[in-house]
Amino acid sequence: MSARDEILARIREAIGDGSGRRVGDGRGPAYRTASGLDEHALVELLVDRLEDYKARVEVIGSDGLAEAIRSRLEGKRFVVPAGLPPAWLDPSLADSAVTDSREAPIDVERLDELDAVVTSSAVAIAETGTIVLDGSPDQGRRAISLVPDHHVCVVPVETIVGIVPEGFARLDTTRPLTLISGPSATSDIELERVEGVHGPRTLDVLIVRQTAGAGT
Template identity: 45%
Template sequence: MILGRIRSALADVTQPDPALDVPIEWEYGRPSGTADVLGTFVEMVVDYQAVVKRVPASEVAATIATLLTEYDVASVVVPAGLDPAWRSAITAAGVELRADDPPLSHQQLNRIGGVVTASAVGIAETGTIVLDHREDQGRRALSLVPDLHVCVVRADQVVSDVPEAVGRLAGSVTEGHPLTWISGGSATSDIELSRVEGVHGPRTLLVVLAE
């Protein structure tokens, strides 16, 4: 009966493609026109209880080392393709550098203090960071198990909204890369609104915005 009603309602529809049947003046993936994309991104990320450091690209390595020292991180795991200068700065700060080759077990990752990765896209409107897990980001477990995540986002990776981000990520999807969408440190609330952090990933997110 339900399908019959649907067929009756569509009897006068001659164009099977809904996008053509009801045209909308909208170009998917077009920037939304956010006046201050970087400023909005920072504001939204901070609103998620994350820490953001805006620095020149030349100061990224030193900033990573400073953050790890400030948060008393004794060891970090890094993906294979991480910038060598960042690796050197981490080692110089006295932080133990762990490689994921061969892949570390979840138990081993759980004993490591943090992880340092690059990123694929930042979204201003939602304060979201997307990883597509290329060589400078590593496999998903690296960014989900350790308790602290230092994530570097380049200014040219920050887009206005989700549709623009999806357009940027089309190549990653086509190539079969998994996507991890991060909006602040991991947190959840129960029915009594008691906030619990670190349930589904790192409880502390530190973002270095390289300009």
């Protein structure tokens, strides 16, 4: 046996479950790949997790989305990705919005001067309260969701899944993924909560159900 074979054999031994079963041989442990939750349960669980993380959450119909965003951003200067649907922004906010794109990125210093950001999202995982951005046109570059102090994030209800395997099954993992579980927060050595260290201090999540006849 070569040194390489010996190392791989030890790895296989280490990741077994103590019963002689090995990952990859068809006899390994069975992991959950779906939650089995219906839409109502998924939304309820996601809201519970996000609120536990100190996010501000509202479940709305798509016909109320523009007003919900307006109420959170009135009087603020904010950035939007180039692919954000125009119908999401009330016309009264037009002079306060700055558009960012990969072709015309806003520099970090300018982003730091802005109060907020609005994005959509790719997937939301209810069990962990995690929202995933994947850099799609309606979500934009990672920088715009990390630098401004207030993030308004839209979560279409059809993008909510129960557990992590379901979430990653919907994602292209070669894309630049940003995983968000509540506002940015950490604790110092004395367990004092400190917010805004790694990203926005305030997270507003708008969970949107499509309203019949409403545009997006």
